[in-house]
Amino acid sequence: MLRVRRRDYGGEVIAPPASDSGGHRPRPGWCVVGVLPSGGIGAVDVSADGQTGDPVELSHEELSTYVSDRETTHPPRWVWSDTAHWLPSLLTDGVTVARCHDLRLCHAILARSEYTGTRQALVAADEWRRDFEEPEVAAPAATLFDLEVESADRVTVPDGLGAALDEFARQRAALASSGGEARRLRILLAAESAGALIAAEMRSAGLPWSASEHDRLLSEALGPRPATGTKPSAMVELATRVEEALGVRGLSIDSAPKLLQALRRAGIDVHSTSQWELMEHEHPAIAPLLQYKKLARLLSANGWAWIDEWVRDGRYRPVYVPGGVVTGRWASSGGGALQIPRRLRPAIRADEGWTFVSADVAQLEPRVLAAMSGDRAMAVAGQGKDLYAGIVESGAVQSREEAKLAVLGAMYGSTTGDAGRLVPRLRRIYPNAMRMVDEAASAGERGGVVSTWLGRSSPEPGPEWADLQARAQGNSATSADETRARRAARDFGRFTRNFIVQGTAAEWALAWMADLRLRLARLPETGGVHAPASGPAFARRAHLAFFLHDEVIVHAPLDQAKAAAAAIQDAAAAAGELLFGKTPVEFALEVSVADTASK
DNA sequence: CCGCCCGGCGCG
């Protein structure tokens, strides 16, 4: 825990003494934090009308105390350059913040959004246009091997107080010029920033991971852990069976070109070694080869080396990258956090005295589409049930499988195959929903920009795309030019078609998690023998442990599981209302409580 | 020898 000398930071001016004896909570202001020229940290309050208070100077050690004190009375919204930069050290000191405004992430949204009134000043401030950087690991004094040299020339967003104040002012001005769309943008910025808090908190808490269960699952599939550099026994055996079936010896089964050659020599007419193509053929080599590929994938992506690299003290700590995908979805870096194979889910194991409350949204994307397009028929199809079942009931298609194929086809822009055949039926029964995605596609085909419900806008096509279109329009255009241009136009149309749905679903999920996080924060800290002795405050009660596009896993003390499940449900309802107001669309959750995350 | 591309496959 943090133990620092208290310094007089003018607390009575900035943080009035707590007289908070119940319900009343004034609208919190903003507190901008940044590095001062002196090397210390400055904190400045900014009021709703843009007035700035006197800066407070703090040492790095004092920042945690300062933040913690203000969080206990009337927490401001902390404004800082980059949550991944500022939050980890606070969490290390046991300090949690309720809300923040992440200047880097908000800049990215506002500088590109169609809803932003005046963007020029933001676009010009391109020092704020930076991709995510790995959070700096608090360097424990000087070490023998200086790892910091590497990070010295990293280009990140500015961390100075002056720069933060300037950028915050630009963003506020941009919002002020956004007229009726400012409300949506404000919600989006708050949700995006909450996501940044959650990402850092989840990394700090880690996902409870049982290395022994993981090892057991690996051994079950692959045989016992082999010596480094040698293949597991199950793979060796399967490779031998493939060789025998193909009638070759010394096959380099891991080399796609060599494997392809061997397959073709054995009379299997394949053009690649991918599993979907192999499955189309009858040959004794196919089954063991497919099984070999499954195991090879498991070993290379999530084998014993993965455990060694990523699991420490019973926790897997991936780096989540909020806003890492253009649509607003999160990305991840390190360990493939968003691609953990389902067969390894049993290794996600709750601590003693704790359990998991897992929830995922059933058919989030079509529900979001129904809400944003105001398609009543599609909303009704999802009421009180599986949305695909509702579509079958509507008579548009025969089976649940067809319904799913048709809906995915509608959102991804299928034109051929079974999906392409089914989509027109949806167009008749759900005209509003389909018009919305069709118009997004047509905007993209013209090289235009589309936006999500809250105002995250799509990137424009690159210069090569425009060149392609221009060439096809020119006098000397060949039919090949035209074909290529049309293909590129359609490709981009499918991207924008999907963008509005995937992006709005991501917004709903952020709103869901942001609300859930604050609900969980109101639960009491857990006591008893299983209470963690240290670590951030939020991890001493039910807290978010994992997030994957439309599902969350909450790690909860046993006696808080019920409350956590209720919070998840309530947060989903709140997210739907925050985004869409009163809507007939239901966001149906599947919630389960279990010691592992397997389903 | 290194960096990059790409096939292949895991997730939604």
Add this chain to the structure above:
DNA sequence: AAAGCGCGCCGGGCGG
């Protein structure tokens, strides 16, 4: 070699 969106990671293979 996917039809039909968005990702990250791995290993092989190739160019420099």
